[in-house]
Amino acid sequence: AQSVTQLGSHVSVSEGALVLLRCNYSSSVPPYLFWYVQYPNQGLQLLLKYTSAATLVKGINGFEAEFKKSETSFHLTKPSAHMSDAAEYFCAVTADTGRRALTFGSGTRLQVEP
Amino acid sequence: ETGVTQTPRHLVMGMTNKKSLKCEQHLGHNAMYWYKQSAKKPLELMFVYNFKEQTENNSVPSRFSPECPNSSHLFLHLHTLQPEDSALYLCASSETSGGKNIQYFGAGTRLSVL
Numbered sequence: 001a002q003s004v005t006q007l008g009s010h011v012s013v014s015e016g017a018l019v020l021l022r023c024n025y026s027s028s029v030p031p032y033l034f035w036y037v038q039y040p041n042q043g044l045q046l047l048l049k050y051t052s053a054a055t056l057v058k059g060i061n062g063f064e065a066e067f068k069k070s071e072t073s074f075h076l077t078k079p080s081a082h083m084s085d086a087a088e089y090f091c092a093v094t095a096d097t098g099r100r101a102l103t104f105g106s107g108t109r110l111q112v113e114p
Numbered sequence: 115e116t117g118v119t120q121t122p123r124h125l126v127m128g129m130t131n132k133k134s135l136k137c138e139q140h141l142g143h144n145a146m147y148w149y150k151q152s153a154k155k156p157l158e159l160m161f162v163y164n165f166k167e168q169t170e171n172n173s174v175p176s177r178f179s180p181e182c183p184n185s186s187h188l189f190l191h192l193h194t195l196q197p198e199d200s201a202l203y204l205c206a207s208s209e210t211s212g213g214k215n216i217q218y219f220g221a222g223t224r225l226s227v228l
Contacts, residue, residue, distance in 0.1 A: 032215065034216070034217075036219075041221075041224075042221050042222070043118075043120075043204055043219035043220050043221040043222050044204065044206075044219040045219070046216060046217075046218070049216060090157065094215050101147060101159050101162050101170060102159070102215075102217055103159075104156050104157040105156065106155070106156040107156065
């Protein structure tokens with residue numbers, strides 16, 4: 001079985017500040033991990049993915065995430081927040097074996113203050 | 115352009131109505147998914163289809179009836195819904211061979227049940 005925990009349902013940062021969104025996962029097999037972003041009234045857009053290659057993954061819009069097996073974490077970061085980054089962010093996990101559907105975290109709403 | 119198109123974008127229906135949601139993917143994927151996104155709840159997987167065959171039904175009430183006539187089209191037939199079924203219904207597709215299972219989402223159908 002797999003699960004994802006996103007710490008903090010709401011995160012607020014100032015424009016230009018570091019963005020850090022936390023994701024911890026649980027998986028009995030090597031996981032594949034994803035971050036998705038959802039803008040208002042839209043579907044989910046893939047930001048980045050970890051699929052057992054490099055542990056530091058770079059995605060779109062300047063975001064990156066680091067897979068840390070020892071900490072079972074896959075936190076999402078961006079050095080400098082933009083107003084356009086305000087959205088909801090979802091971490092998700094799946095695996096190469098067993099259940100293929102994604103298991104999502106409950107989401108973190110990012111607010112960017114001017 | 116994600117390659118996954120959902121119609122309608124918005125739907126208002128009474129509890130005795132029958133309606134259908136449509137999803138079409140133009141990505142050549144073999145798997146399609148229905149998710150339910152309710153306020154303040156994680157995304158809930160409803161159904162999974164792989165090569166037109168249903169491979170997962172996540173204990174969804176029978177008032178939701180999926181149909182997958184081919185790998186490019188997925189429907190969700192709705193009848194005698196309840197107000198608590200009001201939510202954003204998201205469709206996704208993926209290529210499951212190779213194990214990565216990266217899911218691409220449509221923009222969703224916002225359903226309101228009166």
